[in-house]
Amino acid sequence: MKQRILLVAAFLVCLGAQAQEGAISGVVTDPSGAVTPEAEVTITNTGTGQVRTAKTSDQGHYVVPSLRPGEYSLRVRAPGFKIYSRNRHHLGGRPAPGRER
DSSP states (O other): OOOEEOEEEEEEEEOSTTOSOEEEEEEEEOTTSOBOTTOEEEEEETTTOOEEEEEOOTTSEEEEEEEOSEEEEEEEEOTTEEOEEEEEEEESSOOOTTOOO
């Protein structure tokens, strides 16, 4: 079976300069731009190892709220698609030296 690649738009949200928590949200689409419902999104804090998961909605949207500031990796899995992964999402404050976006 030919595997297609998922396209992911991830948005990092931090609520104010003194925020203690933020969220990562986005939309998962296929190469044609069609949304991908029921995709599994895994967010991992690379400093602590804490893992959070979410499923995309019927419109391909996902939100992973209540995340502490830090570096995160993102992984998306959906049947019939290659796994999409991306590292070094920085949430809140300043990135560690050498980890600029």
